[in-house]
Amino acid sequence: SDLLNSRLGDNLSNQFLATFSKLDDVRGTNSSEFPFIDIQDGTNTNTQYMALGYELFTWNNAVHNTHISIKDDLVYYAGNHKVTMGVNYEYQMADNAYMRNGTGYYRYASVDDFINGAAPEVVCLTYGYDGEKNPAARVQFHKAGIYAQDEWNATDAFKLTYGLRLDGLFFDNGDLMTNNKILALDYIGKDGQVRNIDTGKWPSANVTVSPRIGFNWHLTEDKSLTLRGGTGFFSGRLPLVFFTNMPTNSGMVQYQAQINAKNADKMGFSMDVFKGGLVTDANGKPTTQALLDKLHSLGYPETISPEEGAVPSSISAVDPKFKMPQVWKTSLALDYKFPTSFPFSITAEGIFNKTINGVTISDWSMMPVNGFTRFNGADARPIYPATFRTGTKAFVLENTNKGYGYSANVTVNMRPIEGLSLMAAYTHTVSKELTGMPGSAAESAFTYVPTTEGPNNIKLHNSQYVTPDRVVASATYSDKSNNHFSLIYEAWRGGYNYSYMTVNDMNGDGYNYDALYIPTDEQVKNNEFRFASADDRDRFMAYVHNNEYLSKNQGNYAEAYSVYSPWVHRFDLSYKHDFQVKVGKSVNKLQLSLDVKNLLNLFNSSWGVSKYMNLDLVEGRILKYEGADAEGYPVFSTPKAVNANTQTFVPNKSIGQCWYASVGIKYMFN
Numbered sequence: 270s271d272l273l274n275s276r277l278g279d280n281l282s283n284q285f286l287a288t289f290s291k292l293d294d295v296r297g298t299n300s301s302e303f304p305f306i307d308i309q310d311g312t313n314t315n316t317q318y319m320a321l322g323y324e325l326f327t328w329n330n331a332v333h334n335t336h337i338s339i340k341d342d343l344v345y346y347a348g349n350h351k352v353t354m355g356v357n358y359e360y361q362m363a364d365n366a367y368m369r370n371g372t373g374y375y376r377y378a379s380v381d382d383f384i385n386g387a388a389p390e391v392v393c394l395t396y397g398y399d400g401e402k403n404p405a406a407r408v409q410f411h412k413a414g415i416y417a418q419d420e421w422n423a424t425d426a427f428k429l430t431y432g433l434r435l436d437g438l439f440f441d442n443g444d445l446m447t448n449n450k451i452l453a454l455d456y457i458g459k460d461g462q463v464r465n466i467d468t469g470k471w472p473s474a475n476v477t478v479s480p481r482i483g484f485n486w487h488l489t490e491d492k493s494l495t496l497r498g499g500t501g502f503f504s505g506r507l508p509l510v511f512f513t514n515m516p517t518n519s520g521m522v523q524y525q526a527q528i529n530a531k532n533a534d535k536m537g538f539s540m541d542v543f544k545g546g547l548v549t550d551a552n553g554k555p556t557t558q559a560l561l562d563k564l565h566s567l568g569y570p571e572t573i574s575p576e577e578g579a580v581p582s583s584i585s586a587v588d589p590k591f592k593m594p595q596v597w598k599t600s601l602a603l604d605y606k607f608p609t610s611f612p613f614s615i616t617a618e619g620i621f622n623k624t625i626n627g628v629t630i631s632d633w634s635m636m637p638v639n640g641f642t643r644f645n646g647a648d649a650r651p652i653y654p655a656t657f658r659t660g661t662k663a664f665v666l667e668n669t670n671k672g673y674g675y676s677a678n679v680t681v682n683m684r685p686i687e688g689l690s691l692m693a694a695y696t697h698t699v700s701k702e703l704t705g706m707p708g709s710a711a712e713s714a715f716t717y718v719p720t721t722e723g724p725n726n727i728k729l730h731n732s733q734y735v736t737p738d739r740v741v742a743s744a745t746y747s748d749k750s751n752n753h754f755s756l757i758y759e760a761w762r763g764g765y766n767y768s769y770m771t772v773n774d775m776n777g778d779g780y781n782y783d784a785l786y787i788p789t790d791e792q793v794k795n796n797e798f799r800f801a802s803a804d805d806r807d808r809f810m811a812y813v814h815n816n817e818y819l820s821k822n823q824g825n826y827a828e829a830y831s832v833y834s835p836w837v838h839r840f841d842l843s844y845k846h847d848f849q850v851k852v853g854k855s856v857n858k859l860q861l862s863l864d865v866k867n868l869l870n871l872f873n874s875s876w877g878v879s880k881y882m883n884l885d886l887v888e889g890r891i892l893k894y895e896g897a898d899a900e901g902y903p904v905f906s907t908p909k910a911v912n913a914n915t916q917t918f919v920p921n922k923s924i925g926q927c928w929y930a931s932v933g934i935k936y937m938f939n
Contacts, residue, residue: 280346288338296330298323304373304547304555309390311379314773314894315781318380326710328371329403332510333364351420353432359412365513366405368395368523369710373560375547388540392528393582394560398573404523406516408471408509409441418481426487434479436504438593440471446521450578454660456633464633466584466663468519469575471512472591477504479595493608498601505594507628511666514711518585518664520578526569527582536568583662585711592668595626613683622700624672629703630715631725633663635778638722645901647797647824648786650721653777664711671729674700688749693742700732707733716780719768719829723778731766733830738762751847758840763833765881769819770827772893772908785827785892787819801895801906809892809905811913832889835918837879840868855939862933870928878926880918885910 270288277283305322309315342355374393377383397404418432447469458464481501488494516522530540547555548563565571570579602618635658641651680694704727707717715724731737742758769785776783788798793810800806813819818832841864848859869876882888891911895904920926 282344284342284344286338286340288336290334290336292332292334292336294332294334296327298327300324300327302372302557304375304557304560305370306383306547307374307376307391308380308383309376309378311381313378316773323372325369325374326367329366329368331364331366331405333405334509335362336360349422353416353418353420355416357412357414357416360409361412361509362407362409363509363513364405364407365510365517366403367510367513367517367710368404370395370525370527372557373548373555375543386544386546388544390529390540392540392543392560393526394557394564395523395525396557396561396564397523398571401523406513406522407444408512408516409444410471411439411441413437413439426490426492428485429482430484430499431482432480434481434504436477436479437474438477439474442470445469445471445516446519446575448519448521448578448580449576450580451519451584451661452578454580454584454663456663457659458633459637466586466633466665467589468515468521468584468586470589472587472589475590475592477592477595478502479504493606495604496602497604498599500597500599502625503596503598505596507593508709510709511628511706511711511714512587514585514664514666514709515587518581518583518711520581520584521573521575524570524573524579525581525583526564532582538567542567580661583664583712585664585666587666588668590668591666592626594628597623597625611683611685613685614681616678616680616682618678618680620676622674624670624702627669627672627703628706629667629669629727630664630706630711631667632715633665634658634660635723635725638726644897644903646799646903647788647792648903650776650783650786651723653723653779655777657778662712664715666711669703672700672702674698674702674732674735688747690745691743694740696739698735698737698739700735701729702732703727703729705733716782719770719782719784719827721776721784721786721826723776724780724782727829730829731831733766735766736761736763737833738836751849753843753845753847755843756840757843758838760836760838762836764837764879765834766830767832767834767882767889768827768829769832769889769891771905772887772890775894775903783894784829785889787813787823787825787827789823792824797902799898799902799904801904805905805907808912809907812891812907812911812915815913816917827889832882832917834882835880837877838869839866839877841866842868850936857939858937860933860935860937862935863930864933865928865930867926867928870926875920877928878920878922881921883910883916883919885915886917 270286273285275283300323303323305325306320307317308319310318337360338357340355340357342353345352370393374391375389376391377387377389414434414436416432416434418430421429423429445468447467452465452467455463455465479502481499483499485495485497488496518525528540533540548560550556550559573579598620600618600620602616604616605614607613638651641653643649643651676696676698678694678696681692683691685691704714704718706714708714718724718727720727738761740760743755745753745755747753769787771783771785774781774783790810792798793806800809813823843862843864845860845862850857850859865871867877870878891908893906893908895906898904
């Protein structure tokens with residue numbers, strides 16, 4: 270980076286800043302090359318029994334980022350105004366390599382099928398064209414901005430700050446190629462109009478307008494009471510991996526073969542060609558090359574050209590009108606200084622956010638659920654027919670204006686005696702969103718949000734990344750003998766946020782993230798919510814009655830990521846001592862320190878330990894859909910682990926939860 274400050278006159282100055290950065294993030298493993306194998310439980314309910322092999326997401330997984338930023342600010346002072354005007358330019362380039370199923374993938378219906386060499390249900394392989402072992406997708410964009418702001422001290426008691434920022438985002442299409450086979454696919458929009466996907470074009474250039482205004486107002490002459498706040502639009506950016514998903518999955522960088530009985534039939538063969546166990550080479554090893562040679566022999570492409578193209582098993586795309594994230598943020602705070610002989614103040618602040626341009630993903634190939642048949646009874650969610658997809662999966666990055674959040678904070682500070690500082694604060698946070706984009710791969714981000722009507726129809730829910738309640742307090746003391754003491758208390762609720770779901774795919778959308786319906790006692794009594802046996806009913810309802818979240822939400826679907834881990838309480842202790850070291854004419858400082866983290870855990874192994882959901886509950890999957898009865902009512906069974914005595918949360922017994930101490934030494938030059 271390079272910084273240049275210039276004074277151009279008594280009331281005019283300029284600051285120029287240029288930076289360059291390059292980051293290579295490469296994911297690796299010590300595992301040997303081997304396919305990944307999923308084995309189901311043999312019940313034909315898409316329920317996993319076991320898995321083994323090379324982890325799915327690491328093979329050839331790397332991101333290489335290059336970033337250039339240039340900024341120039343001009344500041345002009347005119348009476349009680351401070352005017353800042355500036356321009357900035359950013360260039361960012363990312364090369365993303367990601368080959369899910371890069372070593373091969375097999376899914377078998379049961380352990381017996383796997384042992385006996387039966388045909389697998391699914392076979393997958395992602396590979397580069399023309400023998401390329403490390404294919405990568407690239408995205409480049411240029412961002413230009415111009416902004417102006419005025420800080421106006423209207424009176425000694427009132428300050429007003431207002432400004433406007435304009436940002437233009439321009440993608441570089443030079444690294445993309447249109448796949449004509451994808452472009453020719455027709456998808457029907459919600460308005461009934463045909464829409465197409467061009468993987469050779471990034472979103473159109475667009476300008477983001479961000480006005481802002483803020484104030485600071487001393488309500489009393491002694492400035493003991495101050496009201497401050499502001500409102501404005503604030504823009505951010507999305508990790509570029511969500512953009513590189515488009516060329517990665519366009520079929521022009523690499524090919525993703527996802528083979529099941531239906532896809533095999535389209536290619537003119539059956540899954541029986543994979544009978545006899547994993548595909549092996551001449552030495553009997555299940556190598557990637559052996560599987561690749563097998564796929565080539567079955568007609569899967571070895572090379573590609575923009576003119577010919579090829580339709581991959583799934584498509585990732587970006588809406589041509591997509592804009593980077595933007596929120597409308599409003600804050601209001603009140604600061605009060607108590608009339609005491611020592612510094613003593615309290616601050617109360619509230620912040621409200623409203624989504625302007627949020628981010629979501631939809632699958633254009635999925636039909637609307639409006640006309641789907643629904644279950645009878647209390648849980649009347651739609652049932653996806655076998656033909657719910659109109660074509661190839663197409664995961665499209667889009668904008669949404671749905672979402673909001675707010676937080677409230679109270680902070681107290683005081684220094685009652687010389688050298689002693691005390692602070693305490695509480696923050697409550699709520700954030701509602703459609704999706705937190707839980708995964709960098711397009712289908713992962715699309716999938717991992719529990720729903721009742723499928724991932725194209727996500728309802729607003731609590732963010733999975735929010736800690737709703739947090740308390741922090743500290744006491745620090747420094748004496749005249751160069752001793753420094755610090756005690757910090759921190760407590761929080763949440764951090765591990767869970768959802769209650771069914772064990773398997775109930776609505777038939779192909780994704781095992783179905784939100785649970787929590788029946789009332791009356792609905793169970795009236796047979797509006799049905800169980801496979803009385804034992805299943807009794808154990809499930811007993812667990813519901815003993816569970817705080819479930820018992821409070823009977824008669825509703827469980828909201829995604831709304832089950833929070835319990836409160837955690839921790840203390841951290843620190844002691845430092847400074848020694849004066851005279852070197853020539855200079856006096857330097859040598860500091861020795863002792864820090865103890867999670868102090869309470871030193872005295873009791875159960876103190877200061879966070880809790881996560883009981884593994885027996887399989888991340889909240891506490892009810893299994895067994896099918897519909899003759900009357901169209903869904904029937905459920907209760908996993909054996911679920912009963913009146915089941916603990917929802919158990920201690921997280923990991924090294925990170927234990928107390929630890931560190932001794933430090935620091936030398937500071939004067």
